[in-house]
Amino acid sequence: MTGTLIKIDGLTKAYPGVIANDNVSFQIDAGEVHALLGENGAGKSTLVKMIYGLVKPDAGQMQLRGKPYAPAEPRAARAAGVAMVFQHFSLFEALTVAENIALGMENPPPMRQLSDRITTVSQDYGLPLDPHRTVGDLSAGERQRVEIIRCLLQDPKLLIMDEPTSVLTPQEVDILFATLRLLRDQGTSILYISHKLEEIRALCDTATILRGGQNVGTCDPRQTAARDMAEMMVGSRLHVPEKVSHATDQVALTVNRLTSRAVSPFGTRLRDVSFQLWQGEILGIGGVAGNGQDELLAAMSGEMQVNPDAIRLGNRPIGHLGPNKRRRLGLLAAPEERLGHAAAPDMTLTENALLSGKVRKALEENGFLNWNKARRFADQIIDRFDVRTPNAANAARSLSGGNLQKFVIGREILQNPLVLVVNQPTWGVDAQAAAAIRQALLDLAAEGAAVIVISQDLDELMEITDRFAALNEGRLSAPRPTADLDVEQIGLMLGGAHGMEVAHAPEESTAAQ
Amino acid sequence: MDLSAINPIVLFASLMVASTPILLAALGELVVEKTGVLNLGVEGMMITGAICGFAVAIETGSPALGFLGGALGGAVLSLIFAFLTQVLLSNQVATGLALTLFGLGLSALIGQGYIGQRPPSSGDLVLGLDLMVFLGIGLVALIWWALRATRLGLILRAVGENHDAAHALGYKVVRIRIAAIAFGGACAGLGGAYLSLIRVPQWTEGMTAGAGWIALALVVFASWKPWRVLLGAYLFGGITVLQLNLQAAGVKIPVEYLSMSRYLITILVLVLISVDRTRATLNAPAMLGRKFHASS
Numbered sequence: 001m002t003g004t005l006i007k008i009d010g011l012t013k014a015y016p017g018v019i020a021n022d023n024v025s026f027q028i029d030a031g032e033v034h035a036l037l038g039e040n041g042a043g044k045s046t047l048v049k050m051i052y053g054l055v056k057p058d059a060g061q062m063q064l065r066g067k068p069y070a071p072a073e074p075r076a077a078r079a080a081g082v083a084m085v086f087q088h089f090s091l092f093e094a095l096t097v098a099e100n101i102a103l104g105m106e107n108p109p110p111m112r113q114l115s116d117r118i119t120t121v122s123q124d125y126g127l128p129l130d131p132h133r134t135v136g137d138l139s140a141g142e143r144q145r146v147e148i149i150r151c152l153l154q155d156p157k158l159l160i161m162d163e164p165t166s167v168l169t170p171q172e173v174d175i176l177f178a179t180l181r182l183l184r185d186q187g188t189s190i191l192y193i194s195h196k197l198e199e200i201r202a203l204c205d206t207a208t209i210l211r212g213g214q215n216v217g218t219c220d221p222r223q224t225a226a227r228d229m230a231e232m233m234v235g236s237r238l239h240v241p242e243k244v245s246h247a248t249d250q251v252a253l254t255v256n257r258l259t260s261r262a263v264s265p266f267g268t269r270l271r272d273v274s275f276q277l278w279q280g281e282i283l284g285i286g287g288v289a290g291n292g293q294d295e296l297l298a299a300m301s302g303e304m305q306v307n308p309d310a311i312r313l314g315n316r317p318i319g320h321l322g323p324n325k326r327r328r329l330g331l332l333a334a335p336e337e338r339l340g341h342a343a344a345p346d347m348t349l350t351e352n353a354l355l356s357g358k359v360r361k362a363l364e365e366n367g368f369l370n371w372n373k374a375r376r377f378a379d380q381i382i383d384r385f386d387v388r389t390p391n392a393a394n395a396a397r398s399l400s401g402g403n404l405q406k407f408v409i410g411r412e413i414l415q416n417p418l419v420l421v422v423n424q425p426t427w428g429v430d431a432q433a434a435a436a437i438r439q440a441l442l443d444l445a446a447e448g449a450a451v452i453v454i455s456q457d458l459d460e461l462m463e464i465t466d467r468f469a470a471l472n473e474g475r476l477s478a479p480r481p482t483a484d485l486d487v488e489q490i491g492l493m494l495g496g497a498h499g500m501e502v503a504h505a506p507e508e509s510t511a512a513q
Numbered sequence: 514m515d516l517s518a519i520n521p522i523v524l525f526a527s528l529m530v531a532s533t534p535i536l537l538a539a540l541g542e543l544v545v546e547k548t549g550v551l552n553l554g555v556e557g558m559m560i561t562g563a564i565c566g567f568a569v570a571i572e573t574g575s576p577a578l579g580f581l582g583g584a585l586g587g588a589v590l591s592l593i594f595a596f597l598t599q600v601l602l603s604n605q606v607a608t609g610l611a612l613t614l615f616g617l618g619l620s621a622l623i624g625q626g627y628i629g630q631r632p633p634s635s636g637d638l639v640l641g642l643d644l645m646v647f648l649g650i651g652l653v654a655l656i657w658w659a660l661r662a663t664r665l666g667l668i669l670r671a672v673g674e675n676h677d678a679a680h681a682l683g684y685k686v687v688r689i690r691i692a693a694i695a696f697g698g699a700c701a702g703l704g705g706a707y708l709s710l711i712r713v714p715q716w717t718e719g720m721t722a723g724a725g726w727i728a729l730a731l732v733v734f735a736s737w738k739p740w741r742v743l744l745g746a747y748l749f750g751g752i753t754v755l756q757l758n759l760q761a762a763g764v765k766i767p768v769e770y771l772s773m774s775r776y777l778i779t780i781l782v783l784v785l786i787s788v789d790r791t792r793a794t795l796n797a798p799a800m801l802g803r804k805f806h807a808s809s
Contacts, residue, residue, distance in 0.1 A: 054681065074683035090681045092674040094799065095667075103671050104682050108664070 005030045005189045006051070006069070006158060011060035013046050020046035022213040023060070028158065028206075033180065033190045035200040035221060038210035039233055039430040044193050047210070048160050051191070052084045053077040065157075078106060083151035084160040090147060093136035093266060097146050100135055104150040122149055125179045136266040140289050141172040148179070159183065160191045165199060169288055170458070170491035177203055195233065195431070196459075197226040211235055234431055243442065245466050246280035251314070252450035253277040253331070253419045258310040258319075260299050268292045270299060273476040275469060277419065282441065282451045283479060284465030286458060287494055292474040293423055293454050294336070300421040300452070301333035302326040313419065327359045330418030334408050336427060336454075338401065342408040345397040349389065352396050353378035353411055360415040377414070385410035386436065402433035409437050413444050420444060423454040438464050458490055470494045519758045524751075529646050530712060532750025534559070534704040534721075536649045538728035539735075539742045540656055541700025546732055547660065548693040549673035549800030553609025554594055555701050556725025557616020562587035562702025563709040564620040567716045570632045570706075579632065580645070580706050587702020588695045590616055595694040598804075599687045605802050617719060627716045632709065645707050650743070652700075657739040669693065673798030676805040686805050701725065727779070734783030736796040741783075749779040 007027040013020045021043045028034045038044045049055040051062065053071030062069045064080055071077035074084075092100055098115050102108040109117070115131040122129040127145040135143060144164060151159055161180075165173045180190055180203065194200055200207055200221045207221045209232045217232055258273040270292050277283055287293060298304040300311070302323035310319040313331055321329075339345040343352045354374040358364050363374045378392035385406045389399055396404060405425065412420055425441065426434035442464055445451050454471075455461055461468055462482060469479040470493035477493050485493075538555050545552050566583025570576050594612050597603045660666035668689065672679045676686045708724070709716050727749060735741035752775035760771060 053683075074681070078683075086678075086681060090678040092671050092678060094674050094796075095670065099667055099671075102664070103667060103679075103684075 003030050003065075004028070004063075005032075005065060007063040008047075008051070009061050009063070011047065011050055011057045011062070013043075013050060013055060013057050019213050021050070021057075024210070024213070024215045025060075026208045026215060026218060028189050028191060030157075030189055031184055031187045032206060033184050033192055033204045035204035035207035036191060036193045036210065037195065037197075037200065037207050037229060037233055039195065042210040042233070043213040044210055045162065046213075048084065048162060048191065048193060051077070051158075052082060052160060075106065078154055078156075081155070081157035082160065083154055083156035083158070084162070085144065085147040085151060085164055086162055091135050091143055093134070095135060096131065097129060097133055097135060097138075098131040100146055101131075101150045101153065105153060117153060118149060121152055125149075125152065125182060126175060127179060141168050141175075144168070144176070148176075152183075156188060158189045158191060160193070162193045163195075164192075165194065165196065169494045170487050171495060172288075173199070197221075197229050200229075201226060209233055230431070243464060244446070246446045246448070247278045247466050248280045248448070250279040251276055252279045252281075253314075254312040256310055256312070258299060258306060260295050260304055260306055263294050263298050263304065266290070267295060268474045270295050270476075271474045273474075275476060275479055277450045277452065279418075279450050280445055280448050281467065282445045282453060282465045284461035284468045284482060285452060285454045285471055285476070286456065286461050286468060286490060287454075287471035289456055291471045293456075293471060295474070296471065296476075297333060297335050297421060297423045297454060300331070301335070302331075324359050327356070327415075330360075330416075331421070332356075332360075332412040332415055332417040332419070333421040334412050334423070334425065336423040338404050338408060339397060343396040343404060346395055348395055349382070349387075349392040349399075349407060350375050350378040352407075353381060353392070356411055357415055381407055381410040381414055384414065385440065402429040405429050406433055406437060409440060413440055417444075417449055419450045419452070421452045421454070424456065425453060426455075426457065426460060434460070458487060462487070462490075468493075519755075519762065524754060524758065528747060528751040528754045530643075530750075531753045532746040533646050533649045534708045534712060535724050535728045535731065535749060536743060536746035537645075537652070537704035537707065538701040538725060539731040539746060540649075540652050540739065541697035541704075542728055542732045543735075543737055543739060543742060544656060544660075544669065544700075545693050545697035546801060547673045547737060547798055548669050548690050549676060549798045549803065549805075550598065550690050550694060551605045551609065551802040552591065552594055552612070552694060552697060553606060553729065554591070554612025554616065554725075555697075555728050556721055556723070557613035557619075558587040558590050558698045558701035559616075559705035559708070559725045559728075560620040560719070560721045561590045561616045562705030563720060564624045564627070564705075564716060565702065566706025567627055567632055567709040568623060570710055571627060571630055574633050576633055576710055579710055580703060583702045583706025583710075584699040585702065587705065588699040590619075591694050591698025591701070592691070594698075595691040599691055599694070602804050602806060605804075613725065621718045624716050624718060628718075630715065632714050643711055645703075645711065653739045653743045660739070670798075673800055676800050676803070680805070680807050686807070690805075701728075704728070727776070730780065731783070734780065737798065738796070745779060745783050748782055749775055752778055 004027050009025050011021050011024045024047060036044050046055060050057045053074045053076055069080060071080065098111055098118060101118060102114055108114055118129060118131040127148060129142065129145050129149060135146060164176060168176065184190060192204055204221050206218060208218050209216050209229065211233060254276050256274050258270055260270040262269045268291055299306055302321055305322065306319040308317035308320040312318065313329055318326055318329060335341040344355065354363050354369065357377050361377050363370050363377065375392055381387065382389060382392060387407045388403050399407065409422060409425055425437050438460065441451055441453065453461065453465060465482045467479040468482045468485055468490065470477045472494060538559050542552065542555055562583035565586025566579045569582030570579025594608055597608045598605050660670060668684060672684060672686050672689050680686050705721060708720060713720060731742055731745045735745050756771040756774055760768060
C-alpha cells in the first residue's frame with residue numbers, strides 16, 4: 001500500500017491553437033484512488049491518453065515504479081500494467097461480450113476458456129455478465145462492466161476510469177464503487193476522472209484539479225468542501241439557477257397510450273406511454289440511456305409519426321403530423337446529438353438557424369429564403385445565449401460542444417414554443433454553459449411554456465424540474481413532484497419494477513429481455 | 514424443343530465454371546466491406562486482372578503464372594483506391610466509381626496487342642473442372658472460418674464495426690483496411706483472370722460485362738455471409754448456363770427475356786433471403802463507407 005506507482009513530471013501537449021496540457025505534474029501512490037477533476041476542455045482526457053499511450057507528449061516524463069515509462073501505443077501501456085475504461089467509443093455493438101473482451105487483450109485464451117474466466121472474474125467482483133450476449137443488447141451499466149472486466153483480466157496496476165458514472169443509475173454507481181474499493185484494497189491504484197464532486201468525496205483519497213490544461217492544486221477530497229473544489233475547477237464563483245415553480249392547471253400537452261417502433265436495431269420501442277403536461281411546468285424524464293429516450297423525442301418532434309390521438313397539443317390531435325406542421329403549432333424539440341441531428345455540422349449557424357426557424361420565424365416567403373432575416377435571427381441567438389463564435393457565418397462543427405448546445409437550445413427557445421422537448425440539454429457541456437442552459441429553460445417555463453427535459457443527469461432533473469417520471473424499457477412511470485423525491489427513490493423508479501436486480505445475475509435475463 | 518439434350522451433370526459443372534469469376538470477386542469484396550470499406554471498383558479490378566492475367570499467361574506460356582499476374586494486377590489497382598481513400602481520405606463511393614472507369618480504360622490499353630490470341634490451355638482435372646473452381650469453394654470455407662473463429666477475423670470485424678473503438682484499443686485501422694483492400698483487389702483480379710483464361714477464353718475489351726457489379730450486389734444481398742455468397746453466385750451462374758441451354762434447345766421465349774432472367778432471379782432470391790431487415794442491419798458492418806481519421 002505504500003510507495004509511488006506512477007510519477008508524472010511536466011507533461012505538455014499542444015494542439016494547433018490550444019495547449020491541452022501545460023506542464024502538468026502529479027503522482028499516484030500504490031493502492032490509492034486518485035481523482036482527476038476538471039471542466040470539459042480542462043485537459044483531463046488528453047492527460048490520460050498520454051498515460052495510456054494514445055497520444056505522445058510534446059515534453060515531460062513519466063515514471064512507473066521508478067523506471068522511465070513512455071508507452072508508444074496502448075499495447076505497451078497494457079503490457080506495463082496500465083488499463084483504461086473509456087467513456088465512449090470502445091465497445092463493438094454487433095460483437096459478443098467475450099469477443100469484445102478478447103479484442104482488448106494481448107494474448108487472449110481460446111474463446112471457451114475466456115468465457116469461463118469472464119464468468120469467474122465477474123462473479124468475484126460482483127459484476128455479473130453473460131459472455132455470450134451481444135453488446136448492443138446490454139444496458140449502459142452492463143456495457144461498462146464489459147470494459148471493467150476487460151481491464152481486470154489483465155491484472156492491472158493502474159486502472160484509469162474516464163467519467164464512469166455518467167450513464168449509471170444510483171444503484172449501479174454503488175455497485176461500481178464497491179468493486180473499485182475492493183480493487184483498491186487488493187493494491188490496484190485507480191485514476192478516477194470525473195466532474196461529479198460528491199462521488200469523488202465518497203470514493204477518492206486524493207484529488208488533482210486541472211483547469212485550462214494546468215494543475216491548479218491537489219487536495220484531500222474528504223477534507224475539502226464540494227463548493228471549494230468546484231470553484232477551483234471553474235476558477236470563479238458558480239451561478240446556480242434558481243427554481244420557482246410556475247406550473248398552472250392549463251393542459252399544454254396530453255400523451256395518451258403512445259406506442260411506437262424502435263428507431264434503431266438496438267433501440268427500445270415505447271409502450272403505452274401516457275402523461276399530461278401543464279403550461280408553465282418543467283417535466284423531467286429520467287432513465288438510463290437506451291430505454292426509449294430517442295424514441296420519445298422522435299415521437300414528440302414528429303420525426304416518427306404515431307396515431308393522431310396519441311399526442312394532443314391543447315385539444316388538437318397531432319400524432320400524425322410531421323415536424324414542420326408541429327413547429328407551426330408550437331411544439332418544438334431539440335434532440336440529444338448536436339452534430340448531425342440538432343445541427344447540420346458543415347452548414348453555417350445562419351443556415352442552421354433557418355433550418356429549424358423557417359416556419360415560426362417566417363424566414364421563407366413564397367418559396368424564397370429571406371437570408372437577411374435568417375442572419376438576424378442567428379445573431380439574436382448568438383447574442384442572447386452568449387454563444388462564443390466569431391460570427392454566424394461559421395460552420396456548426398467549429399463550435400465547442402457547450403457553445404453549439406447553447407445555440408441549438410437558444411434557437412428553439414427564441415421561437416416562442418408552447419411546448420419544448422429537449423433531450424440531454426447539458427450533455428458534455430461545462431458547468432457554466434450548463435447553468436446558463438438550465439436557467440434559460442427555467443425562464444421559458446416562467447413565461448408559460450411547458451418544457452419536457454429528457455436527461456440522464458439526475459442532479460440536473462432534481463435542480464430544475466417540477467415533476468419527475470422515469471423511462472424504463474419503453475415504459476414511463478407516473479410523474480411525481482420532484483420536491484418529494486430523494487436520489488434513492490429516483491433510483492428505484494429508474495430500475496422500474498425490476499428494482500435492484502442489477503446486483504443479481506440470475507434475474508439479469510429478465511431485466512434486459 | 515428438346516429439353517432432354519440438357520444433361521444435369523454437365524449443366525452443374527458448367528454452372529460452377531460460370532459462377533467462379535463473380536464468386537472470387539464477391540469474396541474479396543466481402544472481406545473489404547467487413548473492415549468497413551466500400552470499394553465500388555470491383556469491375557475495374559476484375560477487368561484489370563483479366564488482361565494482366567491474360568498477358569502474363571501469353572508471355573510466359575504458364576496459366577499458373579497468369580493467375581498470379583491477374584491477382585497482382587487487381588491488387589496493385591486496388592492499392593490506388595487504398596491510398597486515395599485511407600491516406601488522403603477521399604470519398605469512397607466516388608473513388609470506387611473512378612477506379613472502375615480507370616480499370617476499364619487501362620485494360621483496353623494493355624490489351625491492344627492481345628486481341629484475337631488464345632491463352633495456353635490450363636488442362637482439365639475432374640469432370641471438366643479446373644483447380645480454380647475448387648480454390649473458389651475452398652476460399653469460401655476459409656473466409657467463413659477465419660471471420661468466425663480466428664483472431665484475425667475478429668479484428669477485421671471489429672474494425673468494420675467501430676473504427677474509433679478499434680483505434681482506442683491500439684489496432685492499426687488504416688493498415689488493416691489497406692491490407693483488406695489489397696486482398697479484395699487480388700480476389701477480383703483472380704476472378705477476372707479466370708474469365709479471360711478459362712471461361713471465355715480470350716481477351717476482348719469490356720469482357721467482364723458487369724460481373725463486378727453483380728459481385729458487389731451479391732455481397733450486400735448475401736448479408737455479408739460467405740456461404741450465401743456461394744449460393745448467390747451458383748444461382749446466377751446456374752441461370753446463365755440454363756438459359757444458354759434453353760436457347761440452344763429452342764425454347765420459344767425471346768432471348769432478351771432469357772438473358773435478363775439471371776439478374777432478376779438472383780436479386781429476387783437474395784432479397785427474399787435478407788428480408789428480415791433488423792438482422793440484415795446487424796450483419797452490415799456499421800462503419801461501411803465511413804472515413805476514419807485518428808484525430809482524437
